[in-house]
Amino acid sequence: MNDPLIRIATRNSPLALWQANYIAEQLRRIHPGLKTELVKMTTRGDKILDAPLAKIGGKGLFVKELEQGLLEGRADIAVHSMKDVPVDFPEGLELKVILAREDPCDALVSNHYRCLDDLPSDARIGTSSLRRQSQITQAIPGCQILPLRGNVNTRLAKLDTGQFDAIILAAAGLKRLAMADRIRQIIPTSISLPAVGQGALGIECRVGDDRIADVINVLHDNETQQCVIAERAMNERLEGGCQVPIAGFARFQDGGLFMQGLVGTPNGQQIIRAQRQGLVDQAKVIGYEIAEELLAKGAKKILQAIYS
Numbered sequence: 001m002n003d004p005l006i007r008i009a010t011r012n013s014p015l016a017l018w019q020a021n022y023i024a025e026q027l028r029r030i031h032p033g034l035k036t037e038l039v040k041m042t043t044r045g046d047k048i049l050d051a052p053l054a055k056i057g058g059k060g061l062f063v064k065e066l067e068q069g070l071l072e073g074r075a076d077i078a079v080h081s082m083k084d085v086p087v088d089f090p091e092g093l094e095l096k097v098i099l100a101r102e103d104p105c106d107a108l109v110s111n112h113y114r115c116l117d118d119l120p121s122d123a124r125i126g127t128s129s130l131r132r133q134s135q136i137t138q139a140i141p142g143c144q145i146l147p148l149r150g151n152v153n154t155r156l157a158k159l160d161t162g163q164f165d166a167i168i169l170a171a172a173g174l175k176r177l178a179m180a181d182r183i184r185q186i187i188p189t190s191i192s193l194p195a196v197g198q199g200a201l202g203i204e205c206r207v208g209d210d211r212i213a214d215v216i217n218v219l220h221d222n223e224t225q226q227c228v229i230a231e232r233a234m235n236e237r238l239e240g241g242c243q244v245p246i247a248g249f250a251r252f253q254d255g256g257l258f259m260q261g262l263v264g265t266p267n268g269q270q271i272i273r274a275q276r277q278g279l280v281d282q283a284k285v286i287g288y289e290i291a292e293e294l295l296a297k298g299a300k301k302i303l304q305a306i307y308s
Contacts, residue, residue: 005035006215009066009075012040013151015173019201020079022176023099023219030218039075041065063204067093070204076212078204082197082228083170087236089204096213097203098228100221102172104199104249106132106192108185109159109174110166115185116140119166126158126167130266134245135192136168137268152177168192172199193247193262196231196240200224223252226283227259233287234261238299244306245271248290250283257283261290263299266306272297 006027010020017038024036042065066078067090082098089095113119116139123140126148127133133145146164148155152173159167166184174183203219205212227250240246245266250259257280264271274293278286 004033005037006077006212007037007039007075009039009041009069009078011066012042015081015152015177016079018176019081023077023079023201023203026219027215031215034215039069041069067204070206076205076209077216080202080204082200082202083195085197085202085204087232092207093204094207095202096205097216097220098225099201099203099219101224101227102199103175103186104194105171105189106168106187106194106198107171107174107183108166108187109156109169109182110184111159113166113184116187116191119143123165124163126155126164129168129195130245131195131247131264132168132192134264134266134268134271135247135262137266138264138271139191139268141268152179156182170195170198189249189260193260194249196235196246196248197228198249200228202228226257226280227251230257230259230283230287230290231261233284234259234291234294235287237288237291238263238294238303240303244303248287250286252280253277256280257286259286259290261287261294263294263302265302270298270302272299272302 008020008024010016020038028034028036063080063084069075070078070093108116119140121142123143124146125136125143126146128147128149137143137145148158148167155167155169171183171186174180203216230250231248234248235246238246245264248261250257256277258277260275262271262273272294274290276286276290
């Protein structure tokens with residue numbers, strides 16, 4: 001390799017830095033002599049903490065600045081949580097690698113209650129995810145869903161000062177930050193189906209940058225890729241973002257790909273579900289078919305009501 005340096009664009013949050021450092025360590029381990037450099041950036045999504053993501057443009061706000069850094073040549077790759085990555089990529093950029101998935105589930109974090117069933121009927125539960133709000137409200141109809149933004153440490157601090165009875169976070173983030181001891185319950189997917197791409201990391205780079213592709217391809221995990229392809233295909237067909245409660249989770253099962261998807265109203269009063277099993281190499285088709293079934297069952301009406 002002519003230039004033994006890879007510059008990694010990353011957000012400045014503790015979890016994003018962990019992810020970027022993890023990628024850097026893996027690349028250095030596999031490619032002795034390779035040097036890595038973190039290019040730290042603050043995204044618009046990190047700056048605006050007093051409004052729900054749905055009202056300020058969605059999770060894509062966490063990746064735009066990183067992508068601009070790639071396009072301007074200030075960085076060679078960008079590391080993303082796949083649940084934050086929009087369906088479409090800017091011209092000249094592509095998602096080259098998806099790593100093996102960490103725990104995809106949501107986690108209940110509480111200082112006083114062991115599980116969802118232990119929470120009082122009017123529990124104060126912190127989350128800014130409409131997906132989580134929809135499903136948790138269906139499980140606990142009388143609960144109070146209160147907005148919760150900020151990095152993992154900020155969210156935990158708000159719980160610890162008594163602002164909430166419990167908060168819902170991604171299990172993957174807590175485990176990656178060595179905070180698994182804060183998890184009181186891994187919430188079953190039957191109660192809270194994960195977000196599209198949750199638990200998976202992706203590496204974005206410039207199209208045609210063969211030098212970088214040769215270095216990072218070794219981290220690619222095909223099983224996770226197929227699952228994420230199915231989930232993102234469903235989301236693409238639904239034209240989904242964080243503005244609407246959409247969930248999608250695929251996994252390998254019985255030699256094929258099994259996927260579940262749902263669309264719900266924010267208040268949890270209506271949740272439409274669909275599932276499919278098919279061949280692994282038909283991942284995108286499976287995702288599209290689930291979306292079509294959800295639309296046929298009434299998801300379009302829910303989506304239109306939220307987007308209008």
